[in-house]
Amino acid sequence: MTKERSDLLQGTVTMLVLKALQVEPMHGWGITERIEHWSEEVLQLGQGTLYPALYRLERQDLIQSEWRVTENSRRAKYYSLTTQGRQQLEKELAQWRRASRAVNQVLDVTLASARPA
Amino acid sequence: MSWIRESWNRIRSVTRVDALERGLDDEIRFHIEQQTQKNLRAGMTPDDARRQAYVKFGGVERFKENTRDEFRPVLLQDSLLDLRYGIRALRRAPLFTVIAAVTLALGIGATTAVFAVVYGVLIKPLPYHDSDALVSLKHSAKSLGGGPPVGLSLSLFVSYARENRSFEHVGVWSRGTDIVTDGIAAEEVATLNVSAGALRALGIQPAMGRTFLDADGASNATETVILMDGYWARRFGRDRSIIGRDISIGARPRVVVGIMPPSFRFLDETPEVLVPVRIDPATLTLGGFNFEGIARLAGGVTMQRASTDLARILPIWIQSWPSYPGVDRNEFGDMTPLVKSLKQDLASNVGNMLWVLMGTIAMVLVIACANVANLVLVRAQDRQHELAIRTALGAGRGRLARQLLVENLVLGMLGGALGLLLAAAGLRVLSSIGEGSLPRLQEIAISPIVLELTLALSLCAALLFGGIPIAKLGLKHFDMTLRPAARGATSSRERNRARNFLVVVQVALAVVLLVGSGLMVRTFVALRAVPPGFTDPAHVQLARVNIPEAQIADAARVSQLQHDMLDRLATIPEVTSVSFTGNVPMANERSRAGIYREDVPLNNQSEPPLRWFRFVAPGFFHTIGTRVVAGRDFTWVDVDNSRPVVVISQNLARELWREPTAALGRRIREGTESPWREIVGVVADVYDDGVHRPAPAIVYWPSFMQTFVGQPFNIKRSVTFALRTSRAGSEGLLTQVRDAISSAQAGTPITRVRTLGDVYAHSMAATSFALVMLVIAAAMALILGIVGIYGAIAYAVTQRRREIGIRAALGASRHELQAMFVRHGVILALIGIACGLAGALALTRLMASLLFGTSPLDLTVYVLVSVGLASVAALAAYVPARRAALVDPVLTLRGD
DSSP states (O other): OOOOOOHHHHHHHHHHHHHHHHHSOEEHHHHHHHHHHHTTTOOOOOGGGHHHHHHHHHHTTSEEEEEEEOTTSOEEEEEEEOHHHHHHHHHHHHHHHHHHHHHHHHHHOOHHHHSOO | OHHHHHHHHHHHHHTTHHHHHHHHHHHHHHHHHHHHHHHHHTTOOHHHHHHHHHHHHOOHHHHHHHHHHHHSOHHHHHHHHHHHHHHHHHHHOHHHHHHHHHHHHHHHHHHHHHHHHHIIIIISOOSSTTGGGEEEEEEEEGGGTTOOOBOBOHHHHHHHHHHOSSEEEEEEEEEEEEEEOSSSSOEEEEEEEEOHHHHHHHTOOOSEEOOOOGGGGBTTSOOEEEEOHHHHHHHHTTOGGGTTOEEEETTEEEEEEEEOOTTOOOTTOOOSEEEEOOBOGGGOOSOOOOBEEEEEEOTTOOHHHHHHHHHHHHHHHHHHSOOSTTOOGGGGTTEEEEEEEHHHHHTTTTHHHHHHHHHHHHHHHHHHHHHHHHHHHHHHHHTHHHHHHHHHTTOOHHHHHHHHHHHHHHHHHHHHHHHHHHHHHHHHHHHHHHTTTSTTGGGOSOOHHHHHHHHHHHHHHHHHHHHHHHHHHOGGGGGGOOSOGGGOOSOOHHHHHHHHHHHHHHHHHHHHHHHHHHHHHHHHHHHHHSOOSSSOGGGEEEEEEEOOTTTOOOHHHHHHHHHHHHHHHHTSTTEEEEEEESSOTTTTOOEEEEOEETTSOGGGSOSOOEEEEEEEOTTHHHHHTOOEEEEOOOOHHHHHTTOOEEEEEHHHHHHHHSSHHHHTTOEEESSTTSOOEEEEEEEOOOOTTOTTSOOOOEEEEESEESOBTTBSOEEOSEEEEEEEETTTTOHHHHHHHHHHHHHHSTTOOEEEEEEHHHHHHHHTHHHHHHHHHHHHHHHHHHHHHHHHHHHHHHHHHHHTHHHHHHHHHTTOOHHHHHHHHHHHHHHHHHHHHHHHHHHHHHHGGGGGGGOOSSOTTOHHHHHHHHHHHHHHHHHHHHHHHHHHHTOOHHHHHHHO
């Protein structure tokens, strides 16, 4: 029953999904489209990985879902952020920024400055 | 707490798995279609567009499966598995399961039963609307000489009702009896004289008809009556047309105005009919404190404020009403109002005792848990092998811990369920023992809150006895050995320490309980040793006879009739002595007032203290066995001629004249206008308030007098005959008594049939109840404690067989080996006893108010308990230790 998951990957997917829903409610396909579009097609997540993440987030009450009709009259499940989801997104963003700044600093270290005088 | 909600969402999703499943299919289909359309827009062929969409999604079935994992009820399924596994594990060890479950059941059952009593008697609100606002009104007075407080006189009630600023409603009530002569046979019924305000305070509406109105209490109103449901059913077969009809009560017609609902109870009283208290303000005097007061506080008024308010009214009351003729009104000057919560007042005698009991029983529960913990520890050790295998097969530590916990929970629930059955049975026993000593008995039941407690107890017990072994065993050890478990030659010190600790706890608690019950036994013995003022009460038959005024108006004729009845009763075979009294000793049937002395001028007599009055016929002292210390008893010549004579109790004689003989010939009177009455006899003290209280001073008046406190006659119409006979209590005797009474006056029933022994036992009922309960608890504690010691030593012996074998092979004698284990047991017991004695010193202080004739620090009890327990512990260790001596070194060593 143990599920193999990379914590880093999972954490990132969570954040991306929450971010994608920040503006307006969206269905699953729309979320993948949005992420790909915003990342200028760099982030090509395997579209299937999205669904386990969506169901987990819903169970954790970070997002909620609702069946609605799209502009071209199709039935689709729309996801939207809950208040908790919004808070979680803020937290994750802050964390991510701190972590990525730290990583960047490490990567920016030049050979000269790294060697103690 | 997000994990709680998350688990909840998971559990909830069980119920809608199908819906989620279908939703997922639709969702993914929609996704693929959208992607396909996008691909089409990008210029792909339809086939290509569809294929590329699938590729981009990744394996549809794989992701579906992954997604399902998110909403499948994993945890729940696992828990069910644990549960099944736990039950199977317990069934594999039936002896362990039975012993553990029964031990737990005893602890939980006893705790549940006692809690049911505590809840019903002390905690549960009274069954009236907004019952917290209900208070009882009583008064203490210095002149009562430390006796129990008194209630209200009718004049005081009227003053309170007129002047108070604290009560929404206020009322009075008193018990009584009267004879109903409607229909077939005359019968005496218990009546409740109650004012309209008392019923309003309780907020009771009758099932039919109306309740009493203030107008019913006017002296010139039509006489009315309300029937209790039980009496209505028994006597009138629930005939609804009874309302508005007259029935004859006390040979006078009364109109039935209402029927009470079946659920209605008036406090702890069991009347059959309610009659209104009738008040004629023109005839009221200050005295006559024969009524109980009850009130409902107005919104926002505290008991403290109400008390201050009543204290303000008391001086107004003293000035508003006449005193008895010849009684100084200052006699009433030292009264203090006592406003108490009605609920507390009802249970005032047993509150402390019940809490002590509750604590006692809780200790028994802890001991039981310690015993089970010990068992679980032993079993966990035996299962090390199994657990090690499961660890090796990949079970995580948390998983194993959860598994053990679920197993213990199952055990706890089993114990709880059995305990509940025990409690239900125990409650019946408790109620029958508590009859007469416990108020609100009918409210004791296994209610939802009691069930909740049982559940909580079972859970806590499971955590307690299951948690210790889990923590102590340290699950980290499990992975270490896949070697044959028995090879773990000596048990680890860690585990032994846990077991020893449990044994010490058990012994310590057992000491506390044994000391407690020992003190109770001493108290009981001390109480029985006090001569109550009468002898061999079991052979004194009591029966009450009432001659209503409507039947015979003339007081002198009543006296003659009573004399006649007495003569007829005396002819019954084997009756050695007969007499009667207006109020039975120790039965809380008395009146009291002050007396004046001839040898001390009135103005020197500051406020005569109140004395108990008792009215007796000649021969009463002889019949019940009260010794005449000086002078003589009354004679029928005294009574028939209304001679001014009186008998007093020894302590009153000593108080006023130092010597019983010095009192003879002195004269006293009960009112300043009465004739002086000569003291002709002094009798031994009777412990009327119960043998645990000082014997009150009692003034004995003849059963019939020409004048009394300004009234023209004094006759007790309701008297209790006392017959000394070895046949007391037998049916044959009662038949003869009935015959004798009705041959003197046809159709006169006898009531309140009991022996003086019953009255005596009843006066000690609360102590007996506490004694029985504490002894039961202590016995349970002792047995469980012994089993604990026995088990610990027996287990140590089995664990250390190899060591014993080696020692024996090296030449240790049997005796030495045996002594080694006995010493182990005794040391544990001694540590336990030391802790227990310290605990007992601290805790028995709480039960000081239950004790009599012994101090909470009674040395004898402490020594006896310590020595006794140490010996029993040595014995409990000796039995298994003998097995150690029997170990054959060759066999043991080869066995490995």
